[in-house]
Amino acid sequence: MKIVIPGGSGQVGRILARWFHAKGFDVAVLTRKPAAAPWRTVAWDGEARGAWVSELEGSDVCINLAGRSVNCRYDRRNRREIYDSRINTTLLLNDVIGSLARPSRVWLNASTATIYRHALDRAMDEESGELSGNEPGAPGTWNFSIRVAKDWEQAFFSKEIPGVRKIAMRSAITMSPDRGGAFDVLLGLVRAGMGGKQGTGDQFVSWVHEFDFARAVEFAISSDLSGVLNIASPNPVPNREFMRALREAWGAWFGLHLSKWMIEAGALVRRTESELILKSRRVIPGRLLAAGFRFEYDRWPAAARDLVARWRRSA
Numbered sequence: 001m002k003i004v005i006p007g008g009s010g011q012v013g014r015i016l017a018r019w020f021h022a023k024g025f026d027v028a029v030l031t032r033k034p035a036a037a038p039w040r041t042v043a044w045d046g047e048a049r050g051a052w053v054s055e056l057e058g059s060d061v062c063i064n065l066a067g068r069s070v071n072c073r074y075d076r077r078n079r080r081e082i083y084d085s086r087i088n089t090t091l092l093l094n095d096v097i098g099s100l101a102r103p104s105r106v107w108l109n110a111s112t113a114t115i116y117r118h119a120l121d122r123a124m125d126e127e128s129g130e131l132s133g134n135e136p137g138a139p140g141t142w143n144f145s146i147r148v149a150k151d152w153e154q155a156f157f158s159k160e161i162p163g164v165r166k167i168a169m170r171s172a173i174t175m176s177p178d179r180g181g182a183f184d185v186l187l188g189l190v191r192a193g194m195g196g197k198q199g200t201g202d203q204f205v206s207w208v209h210e211f212d213f214a215r216a217v218e219f220a221i222s223s224d225l226s227g228v229l230n231i232a233s234p235n236p237v238p239n240r241e242f243m244r245a246l247r248e249a250w251g252a253w254f255g256l257h258l259s260k261w262m263i264e265a266g267a268l269v270r271r272t273e274s275e276l277i278l279k280s281r282r283v284i285p286g287r288l289l290a291a292g293f294r295f296e297y298d299r300w301p302a303a304a305r306d307l308v309a310r311w312r313r314s315a
Helices: 011-022 078-100 138-157 182-191 211-220 239-251 260-271 288-289 299-315
Strands: 001-007 027-030 042-044 059-065 105-112 165-171 173-177 207-208 227-231
Touching: 001 078, 011 027, 011 059, 011 105, 011 173, 011 211, 042 138, 059 078, 059 182, 078 138, 105 138, 105 211, 138 165, 138 239, 165 211, 173 182, 182 299, 207 211, 211 288, 227 288, 239 260
Parallel strands: 001 027, 001 059, 027 042, 059 105, 105 165, 165 227, 173 207
Antiparallel strands: none
């Protein structure tokens, strides 16, 4: 099976490339900066047709992960780059894949669990989940993220391509021990003694272990699922419980509580946005569970122990 991963040079792309390459599949990653890797890396700019189009011709699966990192301040320039790198690239792939003689039979496109509203009261699945947008008191940066998420999916589903099954992956935060990823950053807080609750600690954290993320993608490819698909552990947890389990997995007895103003100040210094920590994401994978998928890491404490152990080995 041939799998093409546009924008696959980031953390999530590396997770999937490693997973499918280890299974013996033909993996090609389309990237702006091709580099030596166990799989093939092919140059593309995400803006115009090029030699990379031949990689998609006759391929079995396209997994589009293209998009500028949201781990930045949402100033005017970064907002434009975040938006264009997702919407324009998806529209380009719609045109390219739609023009192929033998297009990919399955196309999975990145989306985000952030599309659901700030939820403390109940969980959000694909059928009954309430999409976010202009909630009272929500910062403007949150509304920007929602606009990106909605327009991204609209661009993806704007064109029906005969013979191509489309899946929008509304993914939670993918946890892996890779350096620079979300888990690495959170563990860094614990190691520095700042691994207490963040803000009120009531906000839910939706997460997924890297193995389950890759398994869920493979499951979706082999199934007949289409449309939107939540990829997240079925057990999101409040931030205070999430951080407590991470401290216990590391062996830390203390973690400084970070108040909202401290998080806002820290986000400003680190050139990122507090939304990544303060928004409550309470997402569950209703369609995956209904289709028979079973998670290996469905509880955060066990996942945290595994990730910490592997982080230590790699260090």
